[in-house]
Amino acid sequence: MINLVSPLGWTNILLLISALLSLAMAIFVMTRGLKNKINLYFSLLTLSTFAWGLSLFFARTMIDFSQSQFWAYFAYIAATGIGVSLFYFTLNFPYKIKNLNSWQHCLVLAPALIFTTIVYIKNWFIIGMSRDIPNTNYVLEYNKPVYIAYAIYFILIILLALYFLWIKYRRADGVIKTQLGFLSLAIVIGLVVGTYFDLIICYFGNFQHAWLGPVFTLFMNAAVFYLIFFEKKH
Amino acid sequence: MTKQKKKICLLLAGGTWTTTKNKEVLSVSKPADIEPWLSSMSELSILADTEVNLIAGEDQEIGPVVWEKLAKFIVSKHKNCDGFIIVTKPDRLVATTVALNFLLQNLSTTIIATASQMSGAYVQEKKELVNQLLTSQSGLGLRANLINAIQVAPEPMPAPAIMFGSRLVLGTKAKQERQKGLHLFTSVDGDYLAKVDFGITLKNDLRYSSKAPEIFSKINSNILVIEDIPNLDWSWSDKINKDYQAVLIKMSSDELESAKREQIKKLDVPVILYHPYYLNHHQEAIALTSCTWEVAMIKTMWAAANFTNKKDFTNKIKSNITGEFLNV
Numbered sequence: 253m254i255n256l257v258s259p260l261g262w263t264n265i266l267l268l269i270s271a272l273l274s275l276a277m278a279i280f281v282m283t284r285g286l287k288n289k290i291n292l293y294f295s296l297l298t299l300s301t302f303a304w305g306l307s308l309f310f311a312r313t314m315i316d317f318s319q320s321q322f323w324a325y326f327a328y329i330a331a332t333g334i335g336v337s338l339f340y341f342t343l344n345f346p347y348k349i350k351n352l353n354s355w356q357h358c359l360v361l362a363p364a365l366i367f368t369t370i371v372y373i374k375n376w377f378i379i380g381m382s383r384d385i386p387n388t389n390y391v392l393e394y395n396k397p398v399y400i401a402y403a404i405y406f407i408l409i410i411l412l413a414l415y416f417l418w419i420k421y422r423r424a425d426g427v428i429k430t431q432l433g434f435l436s437l438a439i440v441i442g443l444v445v446g447t448y449f450d451l452i453i454c455y456f457g458n459f460q461h462a463w464l465g466p467v468f469t470l471f472m473n474a475a476v477f478y479l480i481f482f483e484k485k486h
Numbered sequence: 487m488t489k490q491k492k493k494i495c496l497l498l499a500g501g502t503w504t505t506t507k508n509k510e511v512l513s514v515s516k517p518a519d520i521e522p523w524l525s526s527m528s529e530l531s532i533l534a535d536t537e538v539n540l541i542a543g544e545d546q547e548i549g550p551v552v553w554e555k556l557a558k559f560i561v562s563k564h565k566n567c568d569g570f571i572i573v574t575k576p577d578r579l580v581a582t583t584v585a586l587n588f589l590l591q592n593l594s595t596t597i598i599a600t601a602s603q604m605s606g607a608y609v610q611e612k613k614e615l616v617n618q619l620l621t622s623q624s625g626l627g628l629r630a631n632l633i634n635a636i637q638v639a640p641e642p643m644p645a646p647a648i649m650f651g652s653r654l655v656l657g658t659k660a661k662q663e664r665q666k667g668l669h670l671f672t673s674v675d676g677d678y679l680a681k682v683d684f685g686i687t688l689k690n691d692l693r694y695s696s697k698a699p700e701i702f703s704k705i706n707s708n709i710l711v712i713e714d715i716p717n718l719d720w721s722w723s724d725k726i727n728k729d730y731q732a733v734l735i736k737m738s739s740d741e742l743e744s745a746k747r748e749q750i751k752k753l754d755v756p757v758i759l760y761h762p763y764y765l766n767h768h769q770e771a772i773a774l775t776s777c778t779w780e781v782a783m784i785k786t787m788w789a790a791a792n793f794t795n796k797k798d799f800t801n802k803i804k805s806n807i808t809g810e811f812l813n814v
Binding site: 281284285288291294345346347349350351423428479480481 | 505507529532533623624625626627628629630631633634636637651652682683684685686687
């Protein structure tokens, strides 16, 4: 049984809407065919942003402490999914820039697997949680060295993704330059806001603005929506 | 285990202009130009195992001789390649694709033609235009066109097609346009094989021919092309029958004037009347409609080169050989 605080408040409603829009985008891109790696990794990326937004929504609004805690912790699994799928998406969009060998794949995936595994192990990643139900807010207490390692991994993987986009944008001409320009800008906006409000200031115990991260990923969905439906230049 | 890269044959026949990081224009006119040209587009070797072959340089005329050479090359290599990409001059792109369509009928290999926005042997003469394109398009478009072409080349295609900008269009449906100094290739009936939006999306219901492949080696023929303007008389020498294998008349109306019909009757060579949509019946000529002008021209050349018997020639012109007739 899902018991949510009432009223939800506009920030939580916005958070839920942004999560549902990400889900809609994920389903739409999936219908275009997952054989295409661009579609595959973008739908994984939007599914992860959906999971992230939904977990933050439930973590903020669920009355039951253990349920809220489950979702607050789950946000880190979803965020790891965002980092990994963004990495593979930018590697392949709009064309593959590099063929990774097995150990390079391991270097990307192994830390992600470790961090997602230890999220629910007590005191390994997260030590505890305190809640402010009336203001639909919560604060997590981290195992700081592990959290810093997680933040470094996340930022590194994001920087690599941005590097792939930058390299391709710099070399590109014609229609590919337009594609890369739109999407890179939207991804950068989402990442800068998300990293600041959901990774950096959370380290200092400020979770009040965590809802902004998923909302800003909507720019990314809007850019893809524009490319598919409105960019008709030959 | 690493996935085996697809082998793509890149055949160069003009239209190879591209720019380096330093905004220097590179093109391929001789074999020694290939290495620096290819190095400036390092992405291509990541996407596929590319084998580059120079068929004609930027300084050469792209016409029947080059088309026959391209067809011969493709036939000799098609079992070893997953797809072929032809780079040619933008103003010869449609004709080249249509020519390969008639030369290599129902060949089960993908042939994609593409081009740079600019071509030719003299870069200096066009420097101003290059700079304009560098400012407005960040380049001459070849890199993007080739990247997109390489991604679709391993996929089965119904017939030779053109990848240019954000569209993949069948050669037999392609129409060249110019907008703000840029080349554009649109489909005459709005039907595209693929579009480049967020990735490359291939059309779902692509139709493939079940006919056996038919390979022709000749397309080089002399045809006299006349653009008919009503009330403007024709005059030609008596040597027409000797110099030309066929006469192709581009009609601007559905009816040919009686004086011109009399002139045609005196000719021994086959005469084709072309109109994109509709023509009245003319006993003395073969009517060709529902296709693009490039198709009409290349089909006439191909039929004249391969069928000397007038009846066979007429049959071929009237038949929908490779699906070139449009439902217009």
